[in-house]
Amino acid sequence: EPEVTQTPSHQVTQMGQEVILRCVPISNHLYFYWYRQILGQKVEFLVSFYNNEISEKSEIFDDQFSVERPDGSNFTLKIRSTKLEDSAMYFCASSEAWWRGPNTGELFFGEGSRLTVL
Amino acid sequence: AQSVTQLDSQVPVFEEAPVELRCNYSSSVSVYLFWYVQYPNQGLQLLLKYLSGSTLVKGINGFEAEFNKSQTSFHLRKPSVHISDTAEYFCAVSGFDNFNKFYFGSGTKLNVKP
Numbered sequence: 001e002p003e004v005t006q007t008p009s010h011q012v013t014q015m016g017q018e019v020i021l022r023c024v025p026i027s028n029h030l031y032f033y034w035y036r037q038i039l040g041q042k043v044e045f046l047v048s049f050y051n052n053e054i055s056e057k058s059e060i061f062d063d064q065f066s067v068e069r070p071d072g073s074n075f076t077l078k079i080r081s082t083k084l085e086d087s088a089m090y091f092c093a094s095s096e097a098w099w100r101g102p103n104t105g106e107l108f109f110g111e112g113s114r115l116t117v118l
Numbered sequence: 119a120q121s122v123t124q125l126d127s128q129v130p131v132f133e134e135a136p137v138e139l140r141c142n143y144s145s146s147v148s149v150y151l152f153w154y155v156q157y158p159n160q161g162l163q164l165l166l167k168y169l170s171g172s173t174l175v176k177g178i179n180g181f182e183a184e185f186n187k188s189q190t191s192f193h194l195r196k197p198s199v200h201i202s203d204t205a206e207y208f209c210a211v212s213g214f215d216n217f218n219k220f221y222f223g224s225g226t227k228l229n230v231k232p
Contacts, residue, residue: 006161033218035220035222041224042222042224042225043162043208043210043222043225044222045219045220045221048218048219055218056218056219091162093162095218106152106164106167107162107164107220109154109161109163110161111159111160111161112161
């Protein structure tokens with residue numbers, strides 16, 4: 001069964017350091033997403049990505065964040081200068097293109113990357 | 119925009135008992151509704167979804183949910199739970215105006231006791 005894979009599963013970093021979280025979406029999917037979940041809080045939308053550009057981003061997704069699809073398989077989230085409040089579980093997700101119709105409407109999520117900023 | 123409320127942060131229940139996890143949403147447009155489950159140290163897995171048609175939807179592992187538009191609810195039910203159902207359950211909504219953006223509830227931890 002195809003799945004979304006994320007690395008690393010857990011990363012500990014010092015405040016101010018750059019972090020790159022990696023994701024391999026399902027191969028025939030065209031929409032990619034990052035969500036995050038701060039401990040004890042809701043899963044929050046960060047950004048969606050389609051056709052090599054950001055489709056939408058939330059207020060959380062400020063200039064410290066960036067996404068990239070460096071090759072045909074990986075989708076990365078970079079945090080340039082981490083802050084304590086960036087500590088969270090980051091989920092990557094992918095879905096089929098919307099223009100195929102809402103016949104699935106499903107986001108497929110990875111297992112998450114836990115980021116701990118000290 | 120949409121929002122989701124899951125009023126119960128934790129639900130303890132004995133094995134083989136029925137369970138209902140509550141979800142209410144708000145939206146100014148029509149919505150799609152989803153329930154995801156997260157087992158310990160795993161990602162989010164789709165349990166079931168409502169896109170259109172019958173308001174009673176059945177999902178995996180014996181779960182079902184009913185979409186009630188007038189009450190803006192999408193409660194999740196299972197007639198008899200197992201120990202293996204112990205997990206966190208998330209209700210999510212996306213709107214017809216942007217169905218690629220999901221809004222999640224804060225989750226309900228289901229703890230099934232023997």
